[in-house]
Structure formats: C-alpha cells, structure tokens
Amino acid sequence: MKIIVPMAGRGSRLRPHTLTVPKPLIPIAGKPIVHRLVEDIAKVIDQPIDEIAFIIHESFGSAVEEDLVAIAKSLGTRGTIYYQNEALGTAHAILCAKESMNGPIVVAYADTLFRADFSLDTTADSVIWVKQVEDPSAFGVVQLNDKNEIIDFVEKPKEFVSDLAIIGIYYFKSGETLRAELQYLIDNDVVKGGEYQLTDALENMKQKGMKFVPGKVEEWMDCGNKNVTVDTNSRMLSFLERDGEILVSQSVKMINATIIPPCYIGNNVELENATIGPNVSLGDGTKVINSQIKNSLVQSNAVIVNAKLDNAMIGNHAKFDGEFTSVSIGDYSVLE
Structure with a gap:
C-alpha cells in the first residue's frame, strides 16, 4: 500500500502562519497536520505502507522536504517528494506522483483530519471516505444505492440528493488504473474552471463499471483557517486524552x-x-x-x-x- 499526499498549496486562508510554514506542517496537538493524517490512515488500512509520496511546491525548500521524509520514516516507510509548481487542479496534482502510482494506493489531501473506526474494503475498486453533514450544499457528496455502492458524485447540490460529504481521502485498488484515467484528462484537455479535476476521472471509472463504496468517518476536522484550526486542535486534544496519550x-x-x-x-x-x-x-x-x-x-x-x-x-x-x-x-x- 502507498499513500499519495497532494499538498502543494500554501494555505492562504491560514496566513500569516503559512507565510513561513506550509499548512500541512502546522502542528495540531504537537504534531504536524500531515503527520497526524498519515498516522490515522495507517491505522484504518491496517497493512504495511511501502511508501508515502508527498506532492509539494518546489519553493517549500529542503527543510520541508527533510521534515516530510522524517515523518514517513517515523512510520517505518520511505518518503518521496514530487513537485507541482502550477495550480492546475486535483487530478494534475495527483498525477505529479505518477511514478509511485502502482498497486493499491490511498490519496489524501493534507488539510483535513479525521477519526474513523471501519475496515477498509480492499475488494472494491475504490473507497471514498465520507462524513454525514448537516448542510450538504457546501460540499461534494455521494449518492448510494441499496447495496451501499456509490452511484453518483454531485458537487454542491442545490437540492437534497445526499448528506454524505466527500472529505478528500480515497482508496484505489489499482494505482495504475487511476494513473491512466488522470492521464486521459490531461491528454484530452478535460478541464473545468481551468483545472483538471479528480471527480472527472472518478466519473469515467464509474461509467466503466468499477465498484465504488463509502468509508464513513466519525469525525472530520478541517484546518482551513485560523478559527477552524484552533477548534480542530481542541477536538484532537479531547480525542487524544480519551485515548490515554501523554x-x-x-x-x-x-x-x-x-x-x-x-x-x-x-x-x-x-x-x-x-x-x-x-x-x-x-x-x-x-x-x-x-x-x-x-x-x-x-x-x-x-x-x-x-x-x-x-x-x-x-x-x-x-x-x-x-x-x-x-x-x-x-x-x-x-x-x-
């Protein structure tokens, strides 16, 4: 299993803290956001991690790269660094790590934390992690059929179709398949708003009959701006105290x-x-x-x-x- 972490954005909504440190390296309860994220993913997938690929902007510098490699090493695996120097969308960001996209992979955006207690369904072509929310109109959501399979992706629905919001963490049984679908978007210039979007690749995969299922998380914590980051810190402290962590x-x-x-x-x-x-x-x-x-x-x-x-x-x-x-x-x- 490999983990792909796109994190090339600086995090403008969290300035001034992100003027000198990328947002995923801001500490929450004593550990960088991205460190806690990959730790929690490792617990859910419950299998050896062969590699963590971090996709950053080249301007982040060598000190950040060393910190990221050290995070991977602390989890008993190797860290690799890829660069996305143009903001060309989620699909483009993930594809920057195409050399690491083989075998089963997890893609996780490094601006969110979660708490979950579910077993990863490795028989599915893909697992999309979701959280039930009160106002789905602010999120991308998934629709399920009576077999608990995902049948549609809807971005910020104006009318109610589902309250299961996509939190930005995905499992793919075949990294090669995802890589091919992302490359198709680039080669055929399939863009929305000037960017290449992961959801377009997911839709293509679904149309080809691939099986998507939800992985439901108990808690979803954002780190988008100062107020929600402080709140996430408070919530994480409560979880860690409950877990008995010193x-x-x-x-x-x-x-x-x-x-x-x-x-x-x-x-x-x-x-x-x-x-x-x-x-x-x-x-x-x-x-x-x-x-x-x-x-x-x-x-x-x-x-x-x-x-x-x-x-x-x-x-x-x-x-x-x-x-x-x-x-x-x-x-x-x-x-x-």
Whole structure:
C-alpha cells in the first residue's frame, strides 16, 4: 500500500502562519497536520505502507522536504517528494506522483483530519471516505444505492440528493488504473474552471463499471483557517486524552502555574504565574508568564507575557506582551 499526499498549496486562508510554514506542517496537538493524517490512515488500512509520496511546491525548500521524509520514516516507510509548481487542479496534482502510482494506493489531501473506526474494503475498486453533514450544499457528496455502492458524485447540490460529504481521502485498488484515467484528462484537455479535476476521472471509472463504496468517518476536522484550526486542535486534544496519550512533557517548568486538561505541553516549556487550558497546545521552548490561555494553539519558542488569550493562534518565535499597544504586525495578521 502507498499513500499519495497532494499538498502543494500554501494555505492562504491560514496566513500569516503559512507565510513561513506550509499548512500541512502546522502542528495540531504537537504534531504536524500531515503527520497526524498519515498516522490515522495507517491505522484504518491496517497493512504495511511501502511508501508515502508527498506532492509539494518546489519553493517549500529542503527543510520541508527533510521534515516530510522524517515523518514517513517515523512510520517505518520511505518518503518521496514530487513537485507541482502550477495550480492546475486535483487530478494534475495527483498525477505529479505518477511514478509511485502502482498497486493499491490511498490519496489524501493534507488539510483535513479525521477519526474513523471501519475496515477498509480492499475488494472494491475504490473507497471514498465520507462524513454525514448537516448542510450538504457546501460540499461534494455521494449518492448510494441499496447495496451501499456509490452511484453518483454531485458537487454542491442545490437540492437534497445526499448528506454524505466527500472529505478528500480515497482508496484505489489499482494505482495504475487511476494513473491512466488522470492521464486521459490531461491528454484530452478535460478541464473545468481551468483545472483538471479528480471527480472527472472518478466519473469515467464509474461509467466503466468499477465498484465504488463509502468509508464513513466519525469525525472530520478541517484546518482551513485560523478559527477552524484552533477548534480542530481542541477536538484532537479531547480525542487524544480519551485515548490515554501523554500530552504534557515531563520537562515543563512550572512556577505558580496551573494546567487544565486537555492540553498539549511540549518540551522545555516554562510557565510562571500562568493558567493554561483547557484545549491549549504549547510548542517546544515556549514561555508563558503572567498569563491566562485557553482554547488556543501556540507554536514553538514563543514568548507570551501579560496575556489573556482565547481562540488564539500564535506562531513560532512570536513575542506577545498584552500590556503594550505599540506593535509591529506582519501581513495578514489579525488582532481582535
């Protein structure tokens, strides 16, 4: 089994945090989004992973590539890097990793996290992972027949046809078949809105009689902008606490400080006259003094003083002093 992860977009809706770090490497509860994503996929497929192929923009740089290869290595497999330097659509992005598209594969977009408890149906030609949603008009959805097979894909339906939204994770029994269908779109210039779309390849495969079935997830968590990313961090912390995962490093230094779980506290964090939590992640090396923080995500080596934060997201090496009013804030930053 191979995992293909298209992640060439920078994530403009999450600026300024993505000006220096690609969105899939933003930490959620102490681990990059893409790390948690491939970990959870590995649990669902429950079989050896031969390779994780990451599709990035070449401008991401060597440090990002090294981080991604290290993530794959931590899961006992090899990581490979491919480039998509033009935003030409989902089908084009996946096809950038065509050299790795052989045998069974999972394609997963690296801006979403999930929780699931189902067995992967490896007899199907494809499994499309879905989540029941209240407002299907905002999503691409699938229609099922009485055999629990997918018979149609509908993009943002104006009238109700299904409430099973496609979350952006797919299994294909044959990577070669998917590769051929994607190549067909490119060769024949099958575009919508100037982009080559994966759904067109899926429709072609369905018309040829291939069997598609849904894989239903219990939780679907987005990381599209600051508010939903902070919320995803909070939800993930609750799941990890329920699973019994140790979230607070033994190296944390506390002076007159309180931690209200669930919280992730990284290595060498210093807390002084501080109340942290619930639902807070503090990255390695962060210092918090004379402050209260809840429902927030703070990355590594930040310094926070005299603050009262709620629903906040603070970047790496940031310094925030709540007593000062003369500030220097970069592009796309928000103070509310």
